[in-house]
Amino acid sequence: MSTLCLTLDEIYELTRSTMLANGCDEANAAALADIIMRAERDGSHSHGLFRVPGYVKSLRSGKVDGKAKPTVVKKTRALIHVDGGGCFAPLAQAVGLPVLAEAAAEIGVAALSLTNIHHFAALWPETEFLADHGLVGIACTAYMPMVAPAGSTEKLFGTNPISFAWPRPGKPPVCYDMATASMALGDVQIAAREGKTVPLGTGLDAEGKETTDPAKIAAGVLLPFGGYKGSAIALMVELLAAGLTGENFSFEAAENDNHDGGPPRGGEIVIALSPALIAGEGWNAHAEAFMERLTSLEGVRVPGARRHANRMDTGSRTINKSLIETIHGLS
Amino acid sequence: MSTLCLTLDEIYELTRSTMLANGCDEANAAALADIIMRAERDGSHSHGLFRVPGYVKSLRSGKVDGKAKPTVVKKTRALIHVDGGGCFAPLAQAVGLPVLAEAAAEIGVAALSLTNIHHFAALWPETEFLADHGLVGIACTAYMPMVAPAGSTEKLFGTNPISFAWPRPGKPPVCYDMATASMALGDVQIAAREGKTVPLGTGLDAEGKETTDPAKIAAGVLLPFGGYKGSAIALMVELLAAGLTGENFSFEAAENDNHDGGPPRGGEIVIALSPALIAGEGWNAHAEAFMERLTSLEGVRVPGARRHANRMDTGSRTINKSLIETIHGLS
Numbered sequence: 259m260s261t262l263c264l265t266l267d268e269i270y271e272l273t274r275s276t277m278l279a280n281g282c283d284e285a286n287a288a289a290l291a292d293i294i295m296r297a298e299r300d301g302s303h304s305h306g307l308f309r310v311p312g313y314v315k316s317l318r319s320g321k322v323d324g325k326a327k328p329t330v331v332k333k334t335r336a337l338i339h340v341d342g343g344g345c346f347a348p349l350a351q352a353v354g355l356p357v358l359a360e361a362a363a364e365i366g367v368a369a370l371s372l373t374n375i376h377h378f379a380a381l382w383p384e385t386e387f388l389a390d391h392g393l394v395g396i397a398c399t400a401y402m403p404m405v406a407p408a409g410s411t412e413k414l415f416g417t418n419p420i421s422f423a424w425p426r427p428g429k430p431p432v433c434y435d436m437a438t439a440s441m442a443l444g445d446v447q448i449a450a451r452e453g454k455t456v457p458l459g460t461g462l463d464a465e466g467k468e469t470t471d472p473a474k475i476a477a478g479v480l481l482p483f484g485g486y487k488g489s490a491i492a493l494m495v496e497l498l499a500a501g502l503t504g505e506n507f508s509f510e511a512a513e514n515d516n517h518d519g520g521p522p523r524g525g526e527i528v529i530a531l532s533p534a535l536i537a538g539e540g541w542n543a544h545a546e547a548f549m550e551r552l553t554s555l556e557g558v559r560v561p562g563a564r565r566h567a568n569r570m571d572t573g574s575r576t577i578n579k580s581l582i583e584t585i586h587g588l589s
Numbered sequence: 590m591s592t593l594c595l596t597l598d599e600i601y602e603l604t605r606s607t608m609l610a611n612g613c614d615e616a617n618a619a620a621l622a623d624i625i626m627r628a629e630r631d632g633s634h635s636h637g638l639f640r641v642p643g644y645v646k647s648l649r650s651g652k653v654d655g656k657a658k659p660t661v662v663k664k665t666r667a668l669i670h671v672d673g674g675g676c677f678a679p680l681a682q683a684v685g686l687p688v689l690a691e692a693a694a695e696i697g698v699a700a701l702s703l704t705n706i707h708h709f710a711a712l713w714p715e716t717e718f719l720a721d722h723g724l725v726g727i728a729c730t731a732y733m734p735m736v737a738p739a740g741s742t743e744k745l746f747g748t749n750p751i752s753f754a755w756p757r758p759g760k761p762p763v764c765y766d767m768a769t770a771s772m773a774l775g776d777v778q779i780a781a782r783e784g785k786t787v788p789l790g791t792g793l794d795a796e797g798k799e800t801t802d803p804a805k806i807a808a809g810v811l812l813p814f815g816g817y818k819g820s821a822i823a824l825m826v827e828l829l830a831a832g833l834t835g836e837n838f839s840f841e842a843a844e845n846d847n848h849d850g851g852p853p854r855g856g857e858i859v860i861a862l863s864p865a866l867i868a869g870e871g872w873n874a875h876a877e878a879f880m881e882r883l884t885s886l887e888g889v890r891v892p893g894a895r896r897h898a899n900r901m902d903t904g905s906r907t908i909n910k911s912l913i914e915t916i917h918g919l920s
Contacts (some may be wrong), residue, residue, distance in 0.1 A: 412886050
């Protein structure tokens, strides 16, 4: 695979200029460029530049409004709602998250529902934002149906990621962001592009049979991680991201989408909780005693640690050359 | 296995009188009897009468105060805290859950932290209570270390159950309650008692090797469900139930416990969210369209459905005779 080296600024600028060239205003382009740069910076390639062609498709088809101005409403002292107006998720989050953090710091728990957005990115930026403000963060979103509930061979759930962050003042937070599918769709797509196989149990082919071929799974169904227990978590994500926000369930997202290859319209829920208000003084020292135990165990990796280690490297990143050429061709 | 038939009232009265005979006051005995009767009624045997000897041990050792009077404080309009004063969890929940439900119905999201309680029961009664009030419920508790984080062979996590309920007005809610261990400790204990084997992957023996012998796993470590993703969910439960409440982490519960065989002191977090306030009018019809899709899939079971089906049978229940004799011997 032929590669090119891009600095983080170059990744940001490439994304920003591509978005501006395809109808985004400055605010939307900057929010998206920031999220893409951070994904590449942290090594989350499946949410980085790999997504740009999809973002552009949804701008060109008119599905996403690159000039949308998200509006934020505080429905109660603990409930914040952002109507994205058809924007990409990052701008809606940039508008809503500070209001959510302020509410949770004041009242101890708060929820942010986002509707009329198009989410095609990782979820850790949302929960990590909260952790950076001393708050616990939980975020969920749904997507197009790709995953069969446990026991079934028919897709109904999205890959339905859940992200969780625990604040560690002065240290990188505990922070994970994982598909409740056995594998993220982006990673299945990358495996297919690179001609690799995936573990048995990742998904079923179009006939409902197990396969290790990612291309066949992309044309069939993914399975939830962890059997019926993982399926229960995927169900929770679907109900929180769609039922609780009043936005599209995954099956509705597919029915209402124009199938341009970009992200469908959907919802997201973000919950923030304050350990300082709930546990009170000393909460951090108490939690750190646990973290010390956890990190002392051989073979255990703190979720988010690899991403934070990648982040320490401020140098350039190695990107698939044909992907860069594809993106240049979009301006 | 020799069995006896007991009516639901007899199960309630047997538990109540056993608790009264071992130092509980009327309020504590009634709350516990209710939770045990409901577990047997719904077929959750590992949380029913099977637990009574353990409850009694912790009363006799003085670890649990059977006359404790839990106190409830509203710290903010969205945060409720119950100090159990060393009681069994059910009485503390009975005091706190109505206040939580009222707060969530008013402000849209609220959290209940319970500390200084001894939790030895299922978690679905908490979340189902919220669903019966039209609210989404999420509950987590930690326990003694029994589960090795993914990648490790040393136990650190409790079996760390998570319960989730989605309200379906006029219908039984979606409601699950599952250990984030591959199997609940109670079920491993029952399998050991009944001389059964458990699936490979359930846990490791004292030497860190895989085994199908539940007795060896009880003396070794359980594994999380679903590999590193399930381990991430178990970690979230540990941080929410202990870090966020300021109560014992599982490893602290073990260190601080008198090892009388009864439930250790611990914490619990319960989060309630209002779909009526967050999604607004029409939330139920919207979610039911999804539930219709889900239930139409061949091979899919709605979480909680089996428990609710069992509940429809108001007749007597078949109980292990030696267990009944053991319980009679405790009065």
